[in-house]
Amino acid sequence: MEKLRTVRGVHDLLPNELHKHNIVINAGLEISDKYNYSQIETPIFEFSEVFTKPLGMSSDIVTKENYIFKDRSEDELMLRPEGTSGVVRAFLNAGLVQDVPQRFSYYGPMFRYERPQKGRLRQFKQIGVECLGLSSSMADIEVISLGHDFLNKLDLLDKINLTINTLGDFESRQKYRDALINYLKGYQTKLSKDSIRRLSINPLRILDSKDPDDQKIIKHSPNILDFLNFESKIRFEEICKGLDHLNIKYNIDKNLVRGLDYYCHTAFEFVTNELGTQGTVLAGGRYDGLSKMLGGSDIPGVGWAAGIERLSLMISSEFVKQTDVVLMGQAESFNYLLLPIMKKLIQEGIKSEIIYTGNFSKKFKRANKINASYAIILGEEEINDKIFKFKNLKSGIEELLNLDQIIKKLKN
RNA sequence: GCGGGUGUAGCUCAGUUGGUUAGAGCGCGGGUUUGUGGUACCUGAGGUCGCCGGUUCGAAGCCGGUCACUCGCCCCA
Structure with missing residues (x-):
């Protein structure tokens, strides 16, 4: 019996649990359809570069959590760790650059070689949306509103808070990054081990460190909002205004950052405290650079992905066979x-x-x-x-x- | 990848300072009911005590390793 089991972090879905997944998926696809997002499906594995180029070599997803393998023709392939890169690749492949904006929804299994925990598996499912070809802040607002309606449909909004921030455009972020490194270098001896490592790899990540000593230092660190150029600043204000206009409640957290290289400008997370440390239930942002990183033309995009397992842990529904x-x-x-x-x-x-x-x-x-x-x-x-x-x-x-x-x- | 906790029947759990045939409730099977269920009563099956090794006359309980789950870190949905 011992040998007959699933591999670590990969689980069977019995009817009771699958039923809850399907409730989440159907709610997501339905509301996406109403927002006129069309469902798309891409392969669960791709040439590795589809993920390694846009995600960036500083991300753990690429460096230590990947499922990379060679097939019989010696092509280097990777099980997809997230959905956005594949969708954008498909969009470029199909020549849809000629026909923007394009709005997509998708769901399916993703794979990351992580240490399993509750709400964190090696094979897990995400549902997500991508809006391609619109640089207007209206698209960001639309996409957040869609996520908000999705969670509302599942009746979870009273357990979930929305946090937003901006990373600015490339220019603003570069300036901020320099200022932050400069500031943190003054505390180099007092920072946690992890943060010292981050200082050279991904300094922005230090901002959401959970180490209490780090947090004291971060408290007085430079604020990204002070480094935004005019365009980035206006854009962020527009988004806040748009959310206000829709009566969507949010907190601005200047320390909210993103781990993946392709993000810029808007970043947002819907977080619950009901799932312990795995509380991020739906998250996304703008990724204007992604298309170019894949070798395509310069196509702006914004979207989010939600963890189906995490959401289904939160909904109360029992599958009763009828x-x-x-x-x-x-x-x-x-x-x-x-x-x-x-x-x-x-x-x-x-x-x-x-x-x-x-x-x-x-x-x-x-x-x-x-x-x-x-x-x-x-x-x-x-x-x-x-x-x-x-x-x-x-x-x-x-x-x-x-x-x-x-x-x-x-x-x- | 790092640190802590847990691992006994399908499920939830008991199991006294190591001592001989390892228990309960629920669930499951059979029966009370040879054309009728949901209740009740009777009864039965099911465990190499996660796995491997060690200590011991003797290990579910102690020690080491390993695997899985779980909590936190890293990271992220």
């Missing part, structure tokens, strides 16, 4: 006679199951277990008259009817 009708015969030889009856019911859109084994007592127990509403009973008493005993399992009422009458009753 069956419209069960069919049972008195003896095993009656099962053959029930087969065409069941087929007819199914054609009428009625969810049916023949209970093949056991005596009537056992068959009724089975009927209860699968939550059947009605039973069609065929025994020696009925068979000659071409009728059935039709029993309402909730009320216990039984009547003798022919098949047409039964179907009529079931469809009323």
